[in-house]
Amino acid sequence: MAADSASTPSSNSAVSIAEQLEQLGAARKVALENTTYYDRIVKGVLPIIGPTAPIQLRRWGAEFLAESLATPVLATRDKENLTIAVLDTLKGLLDGAGEDAIVLKASISAAASAYPVAFRWIIHNSYHTESWEQMSAIKSRIFQIWDGAPAPVRLSCIKFAQRVVLAQTPSNGMEQKYNGLDVSLNMMTESHPLLDARQLEAEATGLLDRMLGVLQESSSDALLVDATINCLSILARTRPSTSNRILNTVLNFNPLKLANSPMTPKTKVLVRSLEKTTRMFLTHILRRDPGNQMAGRIQQYVERLTRSRAEIFDEAGRKRALADQATAAYGDAKRQKAETDIPQFSIPPLGPGPHSLAAVFTITNNPGLQAFDVTQLPDHLVSRISVRTLAGIDQKFLDFAISGIHDRLTSLYAAGAAAAAASQPAVINAATAPLGVEEDDDDDYEPDLTPAEDTEQILNKLDNAPPEEAIGSAADAGAALPLGPFTLPPPPTLDPETASKLSQAAAARVFGPLSSLKDPGTGTRRPKAGINRLAASSYDRDSWLTLITRLATRSTAGLDDGSDNSNTIVKAEKTGPSGMSLGDSIRELLFTYILEDWRRRIEIAVAWLCEEWYNDQLAKKSGMVGAGGLNYEKCALRLVDGFLSYITAQDKVLTRFLAEIPELSRPLLGKLKALCADPTTVQLALTSLLYLVMMRPPVREIALDTVAEIWTEYEDARPLAAKYLVKWRPGFIELQTRGAGGEVPPPTSNMAVAT
Amino acid sequence: MDTANGDAGSASTTQNGQREDDSNFKLRFCTVCASNQNRSMEGHLRLAQAHYPVISFGTGSLVRLPGPTITQPNVYKFNETSYDSIYRELDAKDPRLYRANGLLNMLGRNRDIKWGPERWQDWQVGLPRVKNETDQGRVGLEGGVPDIVITCEERCWDAVVDDLLNRGSPLNRSVHVINIDIKDNHQDASVGGSAIVDLADSLNRAAMEERERVGSAVFDAGGAGSRASFDERVPEVLGEWQERWPNLPATWTLSWF
Known part of the structure; x- marks a missing residue:
């Protein structure tokens, strides 16, 4: 598999390149299937993909290196060997003047993965200066390429810079410990022969500024801004020394600047992207790092951004709503003439054809009211209105309306049953029924096992769901209310x-x-709700x-x-x-x-x-x-x-009970007399009565009569009863004693039984 | 969904979605919805039929499917439940209901596409996917890293972007994350599927044009529109696509794996 020279392109070599790519693809698959082969295969392909190889092989090779150095299946330790081995080839690919953008992009991406590994390695193996020199050369070459490079290459440069900053700043230890994200300045020892921590951190600070430059110069290059913002999160969260600088820069960035230019489809995408990306980043920081000292400013910024976005984007939505109203010819709802003669109304039977559920229950003729969607009102308001209305409605009107609706339903049912006999109406329209059940968990997506979602939410969703609109054509009356075919089995008699x-x-x-x-008695006393209590x-x-x-x-x-x-x-x-x-x-x-x-x-x-x-x-x-x-x-x-x-003598509740119940009668108070049969409860009975005499004037006479009866009937109760009677019914006792001929009359009944 | 959508997308697609595998370069896709059942799986199927490498995920905490009433959804765990087992369970519970609401039909389709619903947050990006030998759209995604992520709902896009921020971009691989708002029902998912394929075709064309340009020419050409790189052209392609599919609002960002 010797590399063909790129300088002699011929049909022969083209075929062999295709073959080579196929072989390389097969080798890659072997590495993917078994990670232990990575080392051997990567080292094996290095000669084939070098800077002098044909462009297709260089592209493949650079992308393969980027993939191999980034793969999560190898631990950072396992990657050291691999990384050191590829540095030379990477450097070669990056050094080529006028290199292809795809090769550069992938090579820089590979270098970004290599950097933390090489950095960690040199910390622990300070004697091996050669590979660190190679890495440093790659670094300076990348920073040289950065400005003026095509966009995809710049993307990779931004990411490379981010990894350098990540490695060369002290960490707070909050990052995940894989893929070299945890390589930081914390790993450095004070007395490293080759590296100087302060110098490295200074370089990182400079690099961060260079990265953030794209935000500061108010660039409207959404691609680069998005790429920058989307890799800042881990720096802001885990590298405290960068956090303030990053957040300040982002908070001073105006993602909606582009919105002032003419809104082409592309501009719309860009504005939306910048706005959402910025907002996502900031809300992410707020959520993952709630203790951040800038949380207040971030919150304000996000709110302001949301408002501005609403102004820019929701205009269309508002206009559409108005247009809908106009086309539906509901007329001008604000200027509807109020009906003056309210009692004059009739409930017209529904015509043939489909009707929505709302239409069946709508009895007003006012088109404005017909169009009004009651579900927009909050529940508590609806219930208040309903209660008021029901309380004040004339019974005749209510009966009239109920019978009217009843007639409508009967006729619809008849029509529906007839239609159902001909064809089974589709109860659920499978094609348009909402499928996913709405979740209420926030973006966090913590896997909780609470079974279902908020009922209210689902109901809300149902309310908003479209299928309640009239379905089908005018002829099919049954389709409007698919109530027909299903009957419950009759209940047992x-x-x-x-x-x-x-x-x-x-x-x-x-x-x-x-x-x-x-x-409620055990807890603290609740505040009195007063007269407005419901x-x-x-x-x-x-x-x-x-x-x-x-x-x-x-x-x-x-x-x-x-x-x-x-x-x-x-x-x-x-x-x-x-x-x-x-x-x-x-x-x-x-x-x-x-x-x-x-x-x-x-x-x-x-x-x-x-x-x-x-x-x-x-x-x-x-x-x-x-x-x-x-x-x-x-x-x-x-x-x-x-x-x-x-009852016992201590039960003062009796007094309270008698005082609070709404009406007292003779028979009721008469019951108290029985208490006087027991000497221990005499005082309770009489005190309760005295309280009534003093505090409830309307029943004073009945109460006094009862006391008098007690005086008459119970010997044992006489001293106390007499005391009250003297005060409240002066002359009574004298009258009694005189009437009985100077003698105290003996109790007539209910002689106290000694207990 | 009305007829404003779908005219442009169907031009290159035959009736059943099958077509010739006519290009040698393929962008790799990933579709994402809440439960990895309806919208993302429709997108998965349609992209696979168009010969694109594709994988799919859900961002919800659990797989939720409608149940007998609105308050009794059928709930399953991601990554542990196969489409086939869900199919058999629902078929045993109430075949009439679940056939009528289209669930069995959907699950039957899904079990032919891959084993079961996968959760985005649990996915280890870059883990080789070489074992999934029967998955549709597996060819080309053995490395486990897509170029484009297409979510089907704003909430899922937010979840994906937030999750990527949280992961801290260990792979140093850029990825375009695009949201297309698709309602969660069978009909809209189908329309959305066509729109996704249309977008994939447009993006792939732009990427191929970049690949065909070889050497330093790109470097020298600077900012000429037609010579712009694929990454730069994504917003433009998406803007044009949005004109064709005005009822599927789209959002885009460039993020990192």
Whole structure:
């Protein structure tokens, strides 16, 4: 395989060059398959690819050297031998006057890989000056070629300079330890006979300036700028002495300068490239080196860049949006005349042909409103508007609209079923259905095993997905709503007893989360939300309890009265074999729940009773009281009965309970009398009543009556009761005693039993 | 995708993508999308059919494919799961669904192209690829270093460029990283595939012209447009390509392996 002379090109030698290339390719493949052959094969091809070889062989050879010296399969140590062996050939290739650009580019690339290896080698083998001299000669030759070379060669020169800077500056040890990236000035010993660390670092500083020159002279040569920026990252991150200089230069660089020139397709590519490359570099530094002292400046720069880019590039996007509106002939949405006679509306049945889902549910005739995409609104706004509207809407209109939509769906369903009989409509358009499921992980791509992505994101994506638009031609009404062919198997028939059991189970499940939600009492006191508090909005245990109480009192209001009288607000109790209604099941469970730990759950009891009371008021107002009657009184009595039997003298919560529940009645307060049968709780009962007398004027009379009854009925309670009566109902006792003929009347009933 | 795209690209490509292997110099390509399933694999196949050396990767953390509902994607690990095993699993789960949404069809195609999805971040650039004897597009990429990386989504381009910055460019090899925004569905992937082949052809033509010029002429000629080097002509070629494919916005940079 002797090299043919390049100076005598003939058809014969051309054939032999092709053959040689083929043989070289085969040899390269052997090296790729088995790395142990690298050494032998590289050394073997050196004579064939030297500076006097034909251009094709020189190109192949230079690229093969670049590949071999860069290969990750050999460790830096293994490359030493190889590197020392090729330096001579590399030097020869670089020295050739007027060398081919491809050969130069590859040779300099090979030299960039050789440099750290040779540098490391000379540090450890200072006696072997010859190879270091060769490397130094290569270095100065490359710096000589650099200016004025064709672009691809300059690219390689930039990269070579980067490797020199990397090797000749002190490292902070953050770089990966392979491919010579970790070769740095740290490896130098103070007393190296050949090298002077300060001199080397000075050279590196100079080289870095030369590299950065392309940014400073505001060059618009995107190729060189991109190439420079894209190899600065490792310097800025791992060579602290270069970091400030690099970042300052990049931050002073304006990648959008080109944007002022006329925007040819090529300029667009260049501007975009410069902008994105600069931004990627800076965000990369921000992310990988967040503690960088320039982080603030970088952040500002990136934000400013993003804004400027938006101004330059997004103009087209904005214009297109307007054009779309115009072509769709939606008219001028801003100047739509408002409809004055609102009640006059009708719901036209949909014509034949495909309709989007939105069209089916659109009942306005206003073209501007029809075109409005509700999904653009934030969710919380939508829910607020919906709630307001539902609260204020006239029932008649709502019914009218619902029946109108119902008719539309019925007709569409009929049309769809007919069409489905003829042909199966494609439920998913396989060609346009979005395929990749959106990922929300950032560019970091840390392999985490969280199973799915944010539901909301997916829904958002679905919302933006196109396939909801009308598909197909006008004739095919069924294609619009492919609801037709699929029917669920009918559920097993449900008799009232199973239904009731199931609903009980459902009600019981409502209480499930309470045990897992954290108890607010144990934590620090939460700040009071005040009057603007929105019920059940804090997503804690309290919220859930609010939900439960409302489920019990309001959920089925007006729904499950079997009778014909409409608008009944309080539900009628069905007392068939099915037993309790859903509301009562929940009431029952709530009652049990409170009594399980009534001292701590008295607040819940109060909240519940408030809800019951409110609901009763609504029922009274509407004049429709269900068969079950009002609930508040029943529940209150039951609760009081429930915990009175456990009460002790220390249970001040009773006072609080009575003070806070919304309404007090004689029977309710009457229950307190039972407490006076036990001498230990007399004081509690009477203090609670006194509190009511003092603090709740509306019930003062009832409370005093109860005290009076206590005075009358319970001997043991008389001293205390008398004390209150004297103060709040002066003359009562005198009246009583006088009426009884000067004697204190004996208690009429409920004689206190000594305990 | 509307008809504005695709006219120019199909000129040199026959119906099924097969064509004569007519040039001796080939740029080496690498296609990248999120899961190395749809867009990058369509590009992989089309480039391989056009006789370009090509490999492909995904930049996501996991391979994600649509599942029965939007919140239940099928998730697989990169580098450890073969297209064939995914195919068989989905075929066993719900053949009707996965045939209807085109997944089985896509996986069936992919398993004929290479063994399984590979993750960009785990790829060791320059590691010889001599064992992949059945991969399509393997010829010419034995050295494991492509000249051009084509990503199919801005996010993937960002991931690739950031990853290259992070690796610290140990190989000293320049690489053009080009993004073409392609929507992730079968139809757009197919259109995107044609666009990728069109771009590859245009780039390869420019690279061949550079190769055909021999010797110091290049050195002396300076900046004459037609004499410009391949690297310099990439933005220009991409700009012209963008005019032909206005609906596939492109981004480019020159980075380093």
